[in-house]
Amino acid sequence: MDLKIRDVRKEYGSFPALNGVSLDIRSGELVALLGPSGSGKTTLLRAIAGLEIPDSGRILFGDEDALAKPVQERNVGFVFQHYALFRHMKVFDNIAFGLRVRGRARRPAEADIRRKVLELLELVQLQGLENRYPAQLSGGQRQRVALARALAIEPQVLLLDEPFGALDAQVRKELRRWLREIHNETGHTTVFVTHDQEEALELADRVAILHKGDLQQVGTPDAIYDQPATPFVYAFIGDSSSLPIEVRGGQAALDGKALPLGRVDAPDGPARLHVRPQDVTFVAPGEGVALGRVATLRRLGAFRRADVDVGVRRSRIEVRLPPEAVFAEGEEVGLAFERFAVFPAEGAPGAARAA
Amino acid sequence: MPGFGLALGFTVLYMSLLVLIPLGAVVAWAASLGPTRLLAILTQTQTLNALKISFGISLAAAAVNAVFGLLLAWVLTRYDFPGRRLVDATVDLPFALPTAVAGIALAAIYAPNGWVGSLLPFKVAYTPLGIFVAMTFIGLPFVVRTVQPVLADVDRELEEASATLGAGRLTTVFRVVFPTLVPALLTGFALAFARAVGEYGSIIFIAGNIPNVSEIAPLLIITKLEGFDYAGATAIATIMLAMSFVILLVVNLIEAWSRRRLGHAR
Numbered sequence: 101m102d103l104k105i106r107d108v109r110k111e112y113g114s115f116p117a118l119n120g121v122s123l124d125i126r127s128g129e130l131v132a133l134l135g136p137s138g139s140g141k142t143t144l145l146r147a148i149a150g151l152e153i154p155d156s157g158r159i160l161f162g163d164e165d166a167l168a169k170p171v172q173e174r175n176v177g178f179v180f181q182h183y184a185l186f187r188h189m190k191v192f193d194n195i196a197f198g199l200r201v202r203g204r205a206r207r208p209a210e211a212d213i214r215r216k217v218l219e220l221l222e223l224v225q226l227q228g229l230e231n232r233y234p235a236q237l238s239g240g241q242r243q244r245v246a247l248a249r250a251l252a253i254e255p256q257v258l259l260l261d262e263p264f265g266a267l268d269a270q271v272r273k274e275l276r277r278w279l280r281e282i283h284n285e286t287g288h289t290t291v292f293v294t295h296d297q298e299e300a301l302e303l304a305d306r307v308a309i310l311h312k313g314d315l316q317q318v319g320t321p322d323a324i325y326d327q328p329a330t331p332f333v334y335a336f337i338g339d340s341s342s343l344p345i346e347v348r349g350g351q352a353a354l355d356g357k358a359l360p361l362g363r364v365d366a367p368d369g370p371a372r373l374h375v376r377p378q379d380v381t382f383v384a385p386g387e388g389v390a391l392g393r394v395a396t397l398r399r400l401g402a403f404r405r406a407d408v409d410v411g412v413r414r415s416r417i418e419v420r421l422p423p424e425a426v427f428a429e430g431e432e433v434g435l436a437f438e439r440f441a442v443f444p445a446e447g448a449p450g451a452a453r454a455a
Numbered sequence: 456m457p458g459f460g461l462a463l464g465f466t467v468l469y470m471s472l473l474v475l476i477p478l479g480a481v482v483a484w485a486a487s488l489g490p491t492r493l494l495a496i497l498t499q500t501q502t503l504n505a506l507k508i509s510f511g512i513s514l515a516a517a518a519v520n521a522v523f524g525l526l527l528a529w530v531l532t533r534y535d536f537p538g539r540r541l542v543d544a545t546v547d548l549p550f551a552l553p554t555a556v557a558g559i560a561l562a563a564i565y566a567p568n569g570w571v572g573s574l575l576p577f578k579v580a581y582t583p584l585g586i587f588v589a590m591t592f593i594g595l596p597f598v599v600r601t602v603q604p605v606l607a608d609v610d611r612e613l614e615e616a617s618a619t620l621g622a623g624r625l626t627t628v629f630r631v632v633f634p635t636l637v638p639a640l641l642t643g644f645a646l647a648f649a650r651a652v653g654e655y656g657s658i659i660f661i662a663g664n665i666p667n668v669s670e671i672a673p674l675l676i677i678t679k680l681e682g683f684d685y686a687g688a689t690a691i692a693t694i695m696l697a698m699s700f701v702i703l704l705v706v707n708l709i710e711a712w713s714r715r716r717l718g719h720a721r
Binding site: 149150151171172173174175176177178180182184185186187188197198201202233235246249250252253 | 610612613615616617618619620621622623626630631634635637713716717
């Protein structure tokens, strides 16, 4: 089932939760909505489910207008962060709930319900636990029951709101891999919300990044990491540092001195140069792009991390070095950038165009 | 467990001084009457009828309070409307009012020539129905106040999960929300029942107090005391005590069972 989201807006009072978000999700795709808290990712997910009514915009399931239907008729599987299992029902009855509440005409026979529930228990690897109450299960098991319950109604789309957020790191990692397997097996169009970029990059076919109600970028994990479209994405995904620079006629300058970067694609005015720690190398002072002074040097497992002060404003650039690198704190070094990006500084004219 | 000895000691002492010793004295006195006399008092028609009236109408009043108290708690927690706080505060009035005042007010209103009584085609005051009205009145706060906090704590996500699974609003309320309220509802029911069984002040003004028809057991005890029939009074008190204890124990067991099912305690 294709999912089309068109210019969806939602405000809470005067706080804009979604500023006109458009997103196409292909049938069978696994898409992550990623962003910090308050970015609008959960609001968007709840709007798809029908738990939240957008102020304007359209949401289409295939060619069908989903907004014309109440939540009960949208046929979405929704998994909550805190499971939301019915505590007074056994695991079996939790999973069967969606089938049993159907109208007489669409309700399967009790024998078929039983077959379906046992089948789902096998899929989520909880065979034999159908007579337990949710209180007798671990967090990971509860979330599996919640997923089985959502799958029981054969949903058009599967929506998961921070599904691993309440679990500890070990279980989280395991369930993440397991969810990917289930997705490959069942092929449901799936959207999940997370604030954990590692989770989004590992699990999703495509990642949609939201910030303050704006969709910043949609792309494969590779595209998101290697070609960040906005300064926010650059800073949010992976590690990076930035330098305040000045652009004049495609030429970048630091503290009034031209930087040998070639032509940069940014409008005139204040801008920021973003670079990742692994894309910076140390060269002899005077060579490379900029001159800096090593402020701190730390060993971090497989590599060394250096913080280098650059320019009169002592902007800190993080550098990842091989462990055998021999430098001392206080030493002057040249910095060469293998890959970088220049974006207009926030609030400067042209910033909106890039965002 | 640190402090267990001290805490338990204090609990036992407190319960003994306030509850066990006075009630034990009643039982001991009744026991001194001997089984034959005890049985003779308890099988008098007037005694049996008074017990039937007291316990039967108390159960009915508590049941009605369970239904409408739940409704009231629902309205007070789920909706916001002008005057909600006022209604919320009004719920506690039956707690605070001297029971005689309540009884006189109810009797005046429900009397055949009262505001409400004159509109009804049947008699309320001075009949068993009047007892029922008074017992419902004084039991109202218990169900509301026990259900309200639990209802406020019901996770909204449960209702949302139910809706995404296709359940309509009524199905969600009856199959998802209400079952989680059962333990609190039973507690409220038990408290309302206990209060109704023990109530005296408000009922005697509205009941009419006709022996075998609208005479409650506590009134019978007072009547016997006034006639210096201490043995009779003690015997009735003891049987009331025993019946109340058994009923409350059963309700508490059901409540503990349903609470365990909800995973509250192990």
